Amino acid sequence: MLRFGGLFIPSARESIEMFYPFEKDFAVSSRKFSDRFGLRATPLEDALAATVGWYRTRETSSPG
Numbered sequence: 001m002l003r004f005g006g007l008f009i010p011s012a013r014e015s016i017e018m019f020y021p022f023e024k025d026f027a028v029s030s031r032k033f034s035d036r037f038g039l040r041a042t043p044l045e046d047a048l049a050a051t052v053g054w055y056r057t058r059e060t061s062s063p064g
Helices: 002-006 010-023 031-037 044-057
Strands: none
16 A cells, blocks of 8 residues: 555655564674774663763753
């Protein structure tokens, strides 16, 4: 159905390309980047903690 709509609606045609993460499992590896540049990926737990910490230090202001 979406492919048929893609014939007439450009955004529907483009969205077909973005279905791959939902069709089957896949893994992402930073090994090649790490080997080449000597940097390591930040563990998810550390990245989440840093992000939450950053948001907590920001001053919240409500309009009005």
